[in-house]
Amino acid sequence: xxxxxxxxxxxxxxxxxxxxxxxxxxxxxxxxxxxxxxxxxxxxxxxxxxxxxxxxxxxxxxxxxxxxxxxxxxxxxxxxxxxxxxxxxxxxxxxxxxxxxxxxxxxxxxxxxxxxxxxxxxxxxxxxxxxxxxxxxxxxxxxxxxxxxxxxxxxxxxxxxxxxxxxxxxxxxxxxxxxxxxxxxxxxxxxxxxxxxxxxxxxxxxxxxxxxxxxxxxxxxxxxxxxxxxxxxx
Numbered sequence: 001x002x003x004x005x006x007x008x009x010x011x012x013x014x015x016x017x018x019x020x021x022x023x024x025x026x027x028x029x030x031x032x033x034x035x036x037x038x039x040x041x042x043x044x045x046x047x048x049x050x051x052x053x054x055x056x057x058x059x060x061x062x063x064x065x066x067x068x069x070x071x072x073x074x075x076x077x078x079x080x081x082x083x084x085x086x087x088x089x090x091x092x093x094x095x096x097x098x099x100x101x102x103x104x105x106x107x108x109x110x111x112x113x114x115x116x117x118x119x120x121x122x123x124x125x126x127x128x129x130x131x132x133x134x135x136x137x138x139x140x141x142x143x144x145x146x147x148x149x150x151x152x153x154x155x156x157x158x159x160x161x162x163x164x165x166x167x168x169x170x171x172x173x174x175x176x177x178x179x180x181x182x183x184x185x186x187x188x189x190x191x192x193x194x195x196x197x198x199x200x201x202x203x204x205x206x207x208x209x210x211x212x213x214x215x216x217x218x219x220x221x222x223x224x225x226x227x228x229x230x231x232x233x234x
Contacts, residue, residue: 003102003167004028004039004095006122009088010114011079018079020114021088022122029126031172032133033156036126038170039095040134041141041156042104043119046148047112048141051077059116059142066124067135077113081121091115097167102153160226177227192232199228 007023027036051059055077062076074080091107093115107115123134137156144152154160157170169176174189181198183190190198206220 001097002026002094003035003097003171006039006043006093006118008091008093008107008110008115008118009085010091010110010118012089013110018075018111018113019082019088020079020117020121021082021085022118022125023085023090025122027122027126028171029130029134031175032130033137035095035171037123037134037137038102038153038156039093039104040119040123041137042095042148042152043093043106043115044138045141045144045152046104046106047115048144051112051116055113056142059120060139063120063123063135063138066120067131069128072124077117079111079113079117081117100166102150102167102170104148104152106148158230160229165226173230177230180223180227181231183231189231195228195231199224 005024005026007025009021009023011017011019025036027039028034029036033041058077062072065072072081089109091109091114093107094105096103096105120138123131123138126134140156141152144155146152146155153170154165158173159165159169166176178184178189181195181202183194183198202224203221206217206224208214208217
């Protein structure tokens, strides 16, 4: 199942010009960063290790300028953004969900700056109300040094790493945490005391001493701890 998708058009590696254009996009970003923001972050994280270090400052500056809605002068990162796609090569990046697993499916054609710029410019076009959160996700991706796998998905969505969280947990960690702790959704977040009290009650009910399966209890307790962490950190 495709959770998010972005099409990029760019110069070929041997072309004398450096150009990039955005294509079709399906980037769900509500609640931010959503699967769309995670895909954009994955594109950045996958290509940032081979980007010329001299361009890092310009890239960081560009994210803040787009976040603020400034008009962007061209070229940036030595590449020019355009709308014309004639003569450009096509790449497609996807975020896929299969059961509990979420994986990146990233094209490797073109130069790293093509794909990083496409992700940043795409983030600059999301609605103002969520743009800051999506840009913050891209800046987290710029600092990533690990594998492009589930641990990156967890990092970008704010979940603890090295656990097979459900796709819903990655899409909306706060909503997922409220559901896990059986707290009201769609209203103001419960206060710290209410969260701690509900957590203690559910941990007591889930404990193996109450006759439950040990393996099931371990998963449930892990979910409860992560849900509490998310809500107390917000």
